[in-house]
Amino acid sequence: MPIPNYQAFMQPLVSQIADGRVHSLAELKTPLCNALQIDEEQRAETIASSGNRTVVSNRLGWARTYLHKAGLLSIPKPGFVQITERGLQALQSGQHINNAYLKQFPEFLEFIRPVKDATDASADTAKTTHEDDTTPDEQIKSAWQTLNSALAEDLIELVKKQTPQFFEVLVVQMMQAMGYGGWSKDSGSATQYTGDGGIDGIINEDPLGLETIYLQAKRYTDAAVGRPDIQAFVGALEMKRARKGVFITTSRFSRDALDYVSLIEKKVVLIDGKQLAELMIKHNLGVSVKETYQVKAIDSDYFAED
Incomplete structure (x- = not known):
């Protein structure tokens, strides 16, 4: 069985922190993997472009981000989470917690809305990264915008907590x-x-x-x-x-x-x-480059005949 996608982590993550205490993502990883029946080999699997970040950590991190944007959990400090009143209500509702459930909250819709390029005449038809009718280049750009949007929100929240x-x-x-x-x-x-x-x-x-x-x-x-x-x-x-x-x-x-x-x-x-x-x-203030992707194309000059 393949490693579940990030949405599959949402329900068990909220359940694991239902006691109201502050939990670290590190301590939650093992019980979540057990709940999702992720074996030891899968837990060690890394993202192809990253030498040390595991697929599980990546998907748990995105589940945390989406739940935070929807207001089901808070992030008291980097790497830690705590359930909110909305998170408790979600558990009590008995509904399955995934993106479809989170879309009822305006702040989540604002987070996942398409990022429009003011210089693009077709901006009104922009799509989210979850849709399949875009080219790979467009998907890369959209994913980059989504990552930066999430980073910006987390960054300003962290700045607010400083002296x-x-x-x-x-x-x-x-x-x-x-x-x-x-x-x-x-x-x-x-x-x-x-x-x-x-x-x-x-x-x-x-x-x-x-x-x-x-x-x-x-x-x-x-x-x-x-x-x-x-x-x-x-x-x-x-x-x-x-x-x-x-x-x-x-x-x-x-x-x-x-x-x-x-x-x-x-x-x-x-x-x-x-x-x-x-x-x-x-300007790389308070952030660092985590991963770099290179998109390559044919070098037509190499194949040009004199």
């Missing part, structure tokens, strides 16, 4: 990773220890400090950053006689805040949690 001081250092490092202050690794600094009047970080764009970018970092969980917060930041910029600022949050900005920055003379850029996670992934 404010950690977050302030992070935003400075992100700006430097993007190339600002690239003349020196010491071009940026966090100011949380100096209480610098509403400024959390500084990036000097040149050695003499003739051009400076001031940063504000708000590590919010759910609350939106409103216009008063942006106005206070603009006031802090005014005290510094600064022309440029970047306001970064782990949550989102209110409509009033977005409208306000479009009306003021100073150049203030707003980066919300979604953009922050995407930038961290793009």
